[in-house]
Amino acid sequence: MSYQTLLYIILAGIAALLLALFQYKYKTKSASNKTALFVILRTITLFSVFLLLINPEFEQLTITTEKPTLVVAVDNSSSIKHLNQDDKVNQFLIALKENTAINDRFTVDLYSFGSLLQSLDTLGFSENQTNISSAFSSLHQIYKNTVSPTLLITDGNQTFGNDYEFSAKKYNQKIYPIILGDTTLYVDIKLQQLNVNKYVFLKNKFPVEAIAVYSGNSNFSTTFQVTQGNAVVFSKIVSFSKTKTSEVISFNLPANKVGVHAYKATLVPINTEKNKVNNVRDFAVEVIDQKTNVALVSALLHPDLGALKKSIETNEQRSVTLFKPNELLGKLDDFQLVIVYQPDNSFSQLFAEMKDVNKNKFVITGTKTDWTFLNAQSENYRQDITSQTEDYQAHLNTSYSAFIVEDLNFVSLPPLVSSFGAPEFSVPLETLLYKTVGNFKTDEPLLATFEVGSKRESILFGENIWRWRAQNYRNTESFNEFDNFFGKIIQYLSSNKRKNRLELDYDSFYQGATNVVIKAHYFNKNYEFDKTETLSLSIENKDNTLVKAVPFLLNNNVYEADLNDLPAGEYSFTVRTKSENISKEGQFKILEYSVEQQFYNANASKLEYIAKNSNGQSYYIDNYSEMFNNLSENEAFKPLQKSNKSTVPLIDWKYLLALITLSLSIEWFLRKYKGLI
Structure with a gap:
């Protein structure tokens, strides 16, 4: 408040008092000692009105305490259940919510992730893909200007996306991985990768490349074979040792018939292997007769x-x-x-x-x-x-x-x-x-x-x-x-086929039950896209005659039917419109493959690396009590006291209006009581 404003306030007080005295002492001949109360009340009223006219401004200081945010990101992929860690994760979350020291020290934000990051509602451990890199990228957008230590509860096995090691560097927060799963290295052979073109041409031979990987210390040999139905179309003996831990197997297969052809590549497992799922890989090719x-x-x-x-x-x-x-x-x-x-x-x-x-x-x-x-x-x-x-x-x-x-x-x-x-x-x-x-x-x-x-x-x-x-x-x-x-x-x-009123978009085969979506476009008689039509899909499994009806949902200008819950198998389907009964048929194949079941160990080394690189610390799920104690006592995560100084004009102060109303009311009632009105 300036000295000039202060002078105006003093003058306003003097003027209010003089006006009140003039009204009750000078103008009133029958004034008595009791008129002093009226002078005081009138002075308060006039002074308050003058203050509103002067409208001085005051500085208001607001002090708040802001707790740091503890970000908890939980891996919701099916690999957690495959590694028998789902119960431990649920126990950890219960303990976190009940820990008084953590909740007093932090604001806890819970997320889950599979292919995408989302707020934690319930955990089903049913996601078919894990993208830890995407989770870090999303968290970076949310918490880039805050102090937010992050608990990453995962086995560390990513199935697609960029390497999360580099995304973690950009995240710029301290990361505390909670490692899920067994870190003991068991003897294991697996098909690390299988490379094959999606389309091949009739009466040609198409190349296939398989990469077999071994972890163990002994020498042994096994058989790699490829089967189509009950027939073995390729076989080879592969040998491994402590020094020879991988082998690239390249071969060619004939394409003799048009259509989708499914194959199964198998590494005959060792008797002591714990994870035999990763020894098998299904693949398929579509043979076409024209390019x-x-x-x-x-x-x-x-x-x-x-x-x-x-x-x-x-x-x-x-x-x-x-x-x-x-x-x-x-x-x-x-x-x-x-x-x-x-x-x-x-x-x-x-x-x-x-x-x-x-x-x-x-x-x-x-x-x-x-x-x-x-x-x-x-x-x-x-x-x-x-x-x-x-x-x-x-x-x-x-x-x-x-x-x-x-x-x-x-x-x-x-x-x-x-x-x-x-x-x-x-x-x-x-x-x-x-x-x-x-x-x-x-x-x-x-x-x-x-x-x-x-x-x-x-x-x-x-x-x-x-x-x-x-x-x-x-x-x-x-x-x-x-x-x-x-x-x-x-x-x-490149085609001269006549345009249809019902167009479908789908693949001939899918590698596992991931992103199995059939899209449709429906047009009216003038070939204008019709958003009002109801489309339905009936699907039948050729092996067990499973019949299922799936509605299409309109997504922008495309009708979509999500079939991600279907098991592996061959399917035929019919898409039908409701109003005009226009239909179109198709078929596709879902190959048996779960990328989340290819791992039997946690990727502890990478999780420990990102913890060290971010100045955090890694823990195993069984040691979460130690982690709680360390976090609650960490001096780097103290609550912040923030002060906010703002300038508030007196006209915004509602109590002054109430004071004017009160003083005028008391004065009126007293004058009425004494018969002065």
Whole structure:
């Protein structure tokens, strides 16, 4: 409070007193000694009103005590139950909640994790995957500006994701692993890895590579064999010793029949082995009789070319060959699709030949595109010719009906560069992606497809799609989403099959009951996506005739049926619509495999390393009482006392208004009582 404000308050007090004396002493002739009470009450009222007019400000100091947060992240994967540690984890959590010293010292936040981190509700130890790295990344976002020691209750065995050793370094909190499981090393052989292509071609031999690993000190030999049904299709004797702890087994198998073929690779177990589950690995291949050949034609060098080739060839069913415009002449019959990248006059002969053979094509334009040439060549679209360029971002058309497409979070992807102006189409088209300029969403197509007779064509108005693929990897730590999106465009353009009102998206086989999802797209008679339809799926197991009905749930612009609870086996299914009774059938196979059962020991060495590297300490689950004592006595985790100084104006003080009301009320009642009113 300033000296000037203090002076005003003093003057206000004097003025209030003088006014009260004037009213009750000078103006009132019959004043008595009892009028002193009225003077006091009137002085209080006037002084309070003057204070409100002056409205002085006061500094208010608020002191709070903030306890550090103890983060508890519990591994909820099925490996915990496989190692018989589930009861110990539940006992630990009960002891943690009942420990007075810990709860007085910390605010305890409980989480569970499998493939993703989530708040702890109940533990079922049923997650099929463990991603400790993802758990650390999520916790880092939540607690990056706090002091939050972290208890990591796990066996340390991660089944997918980045190495959590590096994620733990970025976490920047003290980590206290609670190690679950036996650390005793037993004699064990296992199939560490099995590499095989998902697709193979008819009448070819496909390579298989198996990596067998041994832990133990004795010398011994065993048999590695691959069976298909009851027939042994490959067998080999493998030997191990204390110095030879692994062997890579490479061989080829024939592909004689089209379809999905399942195999079982087995390392004959040792009698003393405790974990025999990891000796067996099921795998499958799909034999196809045709490969989709794509020609990628460009007269210039650009990073987009490499990104397109990589993305398309992620699917082993497709092959991409790069050509200059004149190199492809006379070879079009060898390809199902031609991708034309930024065409100019050098493409004139190629365009003429593609028109003669009615070849499907995908045109990608950009800043080097010769629109004078392209406008003359195309009968289906044209664009005004300008020297200006524009950056266009994308937003998804959720009503696109040619095939099932999912949002890649296009708003987060970098803009593509293209010539300025809106294209004009002379044929009906389906826009897959619209242009976004700044924050303004337009109805101009950025990526569109159309059909003219039996020919399919697509056009993308923008270069630098390689940045989309790179950004998608940054967003998801994987190229899969972008590659799947682009693969569906290639699949649509390389086929001339008639479009169906009910489209399905699923795999022929799944490696274990993880991410078994069937997706569907349903369109009305005008081929507009219909969000109001009810879709159902009936599924039958070919081995035990299990019949099950599963409803589809609408997820954005895709119907999805989650089948992750199905056991391994062969299944046939039917998807049916309710209103028009349109149906479509399919079949798939789930292979017997549980990655969580491949471990019999805790990965204690890595957990101890991340504890040491973060200045924490590792404990075994049986020694949690010691951990509780050490944490509650650790001087690094003292409660913090925080002070908050704020400036509060007097007009916000409600008690002053109450004082004015009270003094006026008392004065009025006293005057009424004495007959002065």
